[in-house]
Every structure is written in structure tokens, then in C-alpha cells.
Amino acid sequence: MRKLSNTLSVLLFLMISTILFSTVDGNCFWYGDPGDPIIPYYEPSDDVVRPLHDYIHNNVYPRLTYAFLTFDNRGTDRGLTVYDKSKAYDGYTLLGSLAPVDENGLPWELDNSVGRPYSAILIDMEGNIVNKWQVAGFPAKMLPGGYVMGGVGTGVPGHLEDRALVQQDWCGNEVWRYEASVDPDKEIEDEDGNIIKFDGGLRMHHDFQREGNPVGYYAPGMHANTDGGKTLILIHDDPDEDTSHISNFPLEDDAIREVDWEGNVIWEWHPYEHFDECGFSDIAKEAIMTIQSGAGIIGATFPENDWQHINAxxxxxxxxWYRNGDERFHPDNIIWDGRTSNMTAIVARYDDPEGRWQSGDIVWKIGPDFVPGTKEHRLGQIIGQHMAHMIPQGLPGEGNILMFDNGGLAGWGSYFPGLPPMYPTVFRDYSRVIEFNPVTMEMEWEYVLKTPNEDGRKFFSWFISGAQRLKNGNTMITEGSTGRVFEVTQKGEIVWEYISPFGSINEQTGLSGPGMVYRAYRVPKGWVPQNAKCEKQK
Structure with missing residues (x-):
């Protein structure tokens, strides 16, 4: 290709600048949005590449980041705001609250033995608090009989993780615990050069499942075990092996671990060992190699690269699919999604009978790229997604993939073909909940609101969040960053809405802020004990 002329370079620069700041319709893809113009590959000269890259990175990206971080579309109402009894699915709602204070702005009573406020909060359909537990809401999940699971204690500070995963009964008494350390022998240097023990306990974060139910929410005939069975846990892991072929920085990697009721490890999977199966482009690999993104920092000498940030x-x-003979969708296989990479994948638990893969291989995926020519292009660009899962058997849409497509900022690669490697590379200022066929990649259902409605709200949470399919065909959505939890019909009608009043307090200013909810789950009324009398264990 010939190099661009100076005149064309200026015109291209102006055109791109216009696109970057034109977000009135909420459509701010770099590429990959079906129906939008596709910017072709070009081979610009250095006098175009560097100024364009620097302009985007130094001016556009910080403005987008600030806008996303400060965005709050909740309005002034708190608590229950919508309830159509004739259309909503009756039950209780468990909020995984991330707020340290109650609805009156007062700190929750804190039990130092667990190091957690009451972050798992159960409300009825009218928004009244029914019960609360001192476990992390990151997430918290309810089991039949009024049991709740969640994290307790602090793992490595600043890494959004917990030291142990526990199960508590209706009264808050602990009935099961798992906290085997991931890195029991690791040592690091603090900022003064002293050797300290790297022991964050289990380092559990973002998700777990108890055997009996595949996804952690109600599905007919699939109740999670409460007194036995296996537990699938997502944990942080800093590999001891040499990972310099992946990144110049230490990896903040993840591990997916399955344990039995006694805490014995049955199975474990590490993403970094399957780096080559992820399908990153050469420019994305260069970005992962040279850019540090997203992880916490221990002291001043231990920066890590959170290259996947698996959250589900x-x-x-x-x-x-499996009943029809597609071995990729074996019921025991594991689905996960990476927020940083825009990637969702399924991992095999067993060797393929026909020798096409071995246990641990990635057998299905979408992303990390959604560009023209890829099978996932028809879905549109997915960015920073959360809670990707297969809708369980017995619910409307069973077998389809449901996820909260956050938008915001994510992705490894370059801003445009021909520009240097960068993270993030794709941006969008609204969220979607999408349901699609994992075989054909056809969109089956979508909830989206690109522009503000008559109340000045739009649908947008660029981090946390999730979606649950309900028995009546409605979908329960957690717009996490605003603390908004709502139920919509297949036609998009909001039939129940609750906006968390559990605010957070900025210690420097004393000002209150949004009461973020990591995830919320609607549970059947039959799961809640009636007239239970509680006695706390001593």
C-alpha cells in the first residue's frame, strides 16, 4: 500500500477525532459493530502513527475513563421504584452489596472475627430487609434452606479477593469452610526490601459454584447441595513458572479449582498454561507483553499484569447441544469469561473420544476479537463482559449463552490497524444484556438502552454486574455500578426495580456515593425458612 499523503493524513485525523467524540447515539465502537462503516487497514507513515496514537492515548482515553468512572444514572429514587405484581417473578432477592454502610448512612455492625460487614442482604419484593449475612457480596449466593455462601477475611490487599469461602446457615452460623492457600510458600520483597510471606489464604474472587446447580441461581430440579458435594472456585494465582514468553511483568493469573466437601483438590486449571489457545493476534500479544494493566500492586516493587481478569x-x-452429540458442551465442562481480554471460553474436563482435544483444552470460545470475518462479528463488539453462562435446563432459553456485556474499556491490541500496541483498545458508553446461540452465534435476545430515557437514565455499568434468567421468562439484571437491580420481560418492559440505598462513604470528603451491587439473585420463597429462631454459635 502507498503511504498516505499529508492532506489525507490530516483528513483522516479529523475524521477519527470526530468519531471519537461523537457519542450522542451511544455508539462508540472502534470497529465490529454490524452496520457501521469499517475503517480499513492502512500503512501510515511515522508522522501520522505516533501523533494519532499519542492523541488518543493522552486525550481521548483519559476523558473516557473519567466519564465512565463518574457516571451515575440512578436518579434520586432509592429502594423499590417499580413493582408490577402481575408480571414480576415472586420471590426474594439476595443483593451482593459492596457498600460498607446501611441505608441511613451508618456503618454496618462489623464482626472482627470475619472481617466483613453485612454484605449479603436479602430483601422481599417490597424492598424490605429480611435477613443479612457477614460474608462478602463479591458474590454472595443463596442455597435452598436459607444457607448463604460468600467470602470472608482479606486475601492479598488491593486484589479484590477473600481469604476463605464459607457457607453459613440462616442464622449466620458457619457450617462449611475452605481456605487452602494457593501460594503457601511464595515470598516477596516489600518496598523496603524485606522478605515477607505471600499468604492471602485462598484468594477466592468473583465466582464459585456448589455441585447440584451449574450456575448458582434457581433452575427447576437443580438445587445446589447444602451438606456435601463438590465446589468450583475461582481464585487468584501468581505462577511460579517462567511466564516471560507472555509478559514482561509478573502475571496476576487465575486458577479454577474444584474441591470436594472435605477440601481435597479434585481438579485445577490455569489460564496462562493455555495462552496459545486464546487466539490473540500478534499485536495483542505484543500489548500483553509490554503493557501492565489492571492488577493490584504489593508494595512498590511487585506490579502485575492482569491479562485476563476472569470474573465468572x-x-x-x-x-x-450435548444431548444432540456435540461433545464441546459436555455438562461437566467449564465456561468462563475474561473481562480484560473480552474473551469467553469453554474448557474440556475430559479427553475427546475422537482425539480432537484433551482435558483442559479450550474447546469453544468467542473473542478476543470481534472484527469482520470472525464468527462472533454478528454479535457486535463485546467489551468487559460479566457473568457469561449457559442458561440452565428447565428455564426459557436453555442452552443459550447469557451475559452482561458491560461496555466501558477493555481489549488488547491497537487502537487502529497500523498503530502501536495498547490496552484498552475498544470503548463503548452503554451496556447490553445479550442471549445468543453458542453454535450459530445468532442473537436470540438483547436488552439495551443506548441513549437516556425520559428520566435521563441510560443502561450502563462498565464493571461488575450480571443477568439471571427467571422461570417465567423474564430476566433479572444487575446494573452493578449504580446499585440498580431490575427485572425485564422479553419485550424489555421493566416490571420490578430496586435501587440500592446502601451508600458508600468517601473517607476523605465524607460524601456519600452509589451503593454498588456486584450481583443480585432472585430466589424462590420456598428457600427461606419461616419463623426461624436463631441462636448464634459461641
Whole structure:
């Protein structure tokens, strides 16, 4: 290709600048949005590449970041704001609250033995608090009989993780615990050069599942075990092996671990060992190699590269694809999604009978790229997604993939073909909840609101969040960053809405802020004990 002329370079620069700041319609893809013009590959000269790259990185990206971080579309109402009894699915709602204070702005009572406020909060359909537990809401999940699971204690500070995963009964008494350390022998230097023990306990984060139910929410005939069975846990892991072929920085990697009721490790999977199966382009690999993104920092000498940031892990469970002979969708296989990479994948638990893969191989994926020519292009660009899972058997849409496509900022690669490696590379200022066929990649259902409605709200949470399919066909959505939890019909009608009043307090200013909710789950009324009398264990 010939080099661009100076005149064309200026015109291209102006055109791109216009696109970057034109977000009135909420459509701010760099590429990959079906129906939008596709910017072709070009081979610009250095006098175009560096100024364009620097302009985007130094001016556009910080403005987008600031806008996303400060965006709050909740309005002034708090608590229950919508309830159509004739259309909403009756039950209780468990909020995984990330707020340290109650609805009156007062700190939750804190039990130092667990190091957690009451972050798992159960409300009824009217928004009244029914019960609360001192476990992390990152996430918290309810089991039949009024049991709740969540994290307790602090792992490595600043890494959004917990020292142990526990199960508590209705009264908050602990009935099960797992906290085997991931890195029991690791040592690091603090900022003064002293050797300290790297012991964050389990380092559990973002997701877990108890055997009996594949996804952690109600599905007919699939109740999670409460007194036995396996537990699937997502944990942080800093590999001891040499990972310099992946990144110049130490990796903040993840591990997916399955343990039995006694805490014995049955199975474990590490993403970094499957780097070559992820399908990163050469420019994306260069970005992962040279750029540090997203992880916490221990002291001043231990920067890590959070190259995947997996936030969801679940079993596939019984499904129509496997019944029809597609071995990729074995019920025991594991689906996960990476927020940083824009990638969702399924991992095999067993060797393929026909020798096409071995246990641990990635057998299905979408992303990390959604560019023209890829099978996933028809879905549109997915960015920073959360809670990707297969809708369980017995629910409307069973077998389809449901996820909260956050938008915001994510992705490894370059801003445009021909520009230097960078993270993030794709941006969008609204969220979507999408349901699609994992075989054909056809979109089956979508909830989206690109522009503000008459109340000045739009649908957008660029981090945390999730979606649950309900028995009546409605979808329960957690717009996490605003603390908004709502139920929509297949036609998009909001029939129940609750906006968390559990605010957070900025210690420097004393000002209150949004009461973020990591995830919320609607549970059947039959799961809640009636007239229970509680006695706390001593």
C-alpha cells in the first residue's frame, strides 16, 4: 500500500477525532459493530502513527475513563421504584452489596472475627430487609434452606479477593469452610526490601459454584447441595513458572479449582498454561507483553499484569447441544469469561473420544476479537463482559449463552490497524444484556438502552454486574455500578426495580456515593425458612 499523503493524513485525523467524540447515539465502537462503516487497514507513515496514537492515548482515553468512572444514572429514587405484581417473578432477592454502610448512612455492625460487614442482604419484593449475612457480596449466593455462601477475611490487599469461602446457615452460623492457600510458600520483597510471606489464604474472587446447580441461581430440579458435594472456585494465582514468553511483568493469573466437601483438590486449571489457545493476534500479544494493566500492586516493587481478569466460572450443566452429540458442551465442562481480554471460553474436563482435544483444552470460545470475518462479528463488539453462562435446563432459553456485556474499556491490541500496541483498545458508553446461540452465534435476545430515557437514565455499568434468567421468562439484571437491580420481560418492559440505598462513604470528603451491587439473585420463597429462631454459635 502507498503511504498516505499529508492532506489525507490530516483528513483522516479529523475524521477519527470526530468519531471519537461523537457519542450522542451511544455508539462508540472502534470497529465490529454490524452496520457501521469499517475503517480499513492502512500503512501510515511515522508522522501520522505516533501523533494519532499519542492523541488518543493522552486525550481521548483519559476523558473516557473519567466519564465512565463518574457516571451515575440512578436518579434520586432509592429502594423499590417499580413493582408490577402481575408480571414480576415472586420471590426474594439476595443483593451482593459492596457498600460498607446501611441505608441511613451508618456503618454496618462489623464482626472482627470475619472481617466483613453485612454484605449479603436479602430483601422481599417490597424492598424490605429480611435477613443479612457477614460474608462478602463479591458474590454472595443463596442455597435452598436459607444457607448463604460468600467470602470472608482479606486475601492479598488491593486484589479484590477473600481469604476463605464459607457457607453459613440462616442464622449466620458457619457450617462449611475452605481456605487452602494457593501460594503457601511464595515470598516477596516489600518496598523496603524485606522478605515477607505471600499468604492471602485462598484468594477466592468473583465466582464459585456448589455441585447440584451449574450456575448458582434457581433452575427447576437443580438445587445446589447444602451438606456435601463438590465446589468450583475461582481464585487468584501468581505462577511460579517462567511466564516471560507472555509478559514482561509478573502475571496476576487465575486458577479454577474444584474441591470436594472435605477440601481435597479434585481438579485445577490455569489460564496462562493455555495462552496459545486464546487466539490473540500478534499485536495483542505484543500489548500483553509490554503493557501492565489492571492488577493490584504489593508494595512498590511487585506490579502485575492482569491479562485476563476472569470474573465468572460455572458448569455448563445438562443441555440440548450435548444431548444432540456435540461433545464441546459436555455438562461437566467449564465456561468462563475474561473481562480484560473480552474473551469467553469453554474448557474440556475430559479427553475427546475422537482425539480432537484433551482435558483442559479450550474447546469453544468467542473473542478476543470481534472484527469482520470472525464468527462472533454478528454479535457486535463485546467489551468487559460479566457473568457469561449457559442458561440452565428447565428455564426459557436453555442452552443459550447469557451475559452482561458491560461496555466501558477493555481489549488488547491497537487502537487502529497500523498503530502501536495498547490496552484498552475498544470503548463503548452503554451496556447490553445479550442471549445468543453458542453454535450459530445468532442473537436470540438483547436488552439495551443506548441513549437516556425520559428520566435521563441510560443502561450502563462498565464493571461488575450480571443477568439471571427467571422461570417465567423474564430476566433479572444487575446494573452493578449504580446499585440498580431490575427485572425485564422479553419485550424489555421493566416490571420490578430496586435501587440500592446502601451508600458508600468517601473517607476523605465524607460524601456519600452509589451503593454498588456486584450481583443480585432472585430466589424462590420456598428457600427461606419461616419463623426461624436463631441462636448464634459461641
Amino acid at each position: 466460572v460455572s458448569y455448563l450443566g445438562p443441555n440440548r
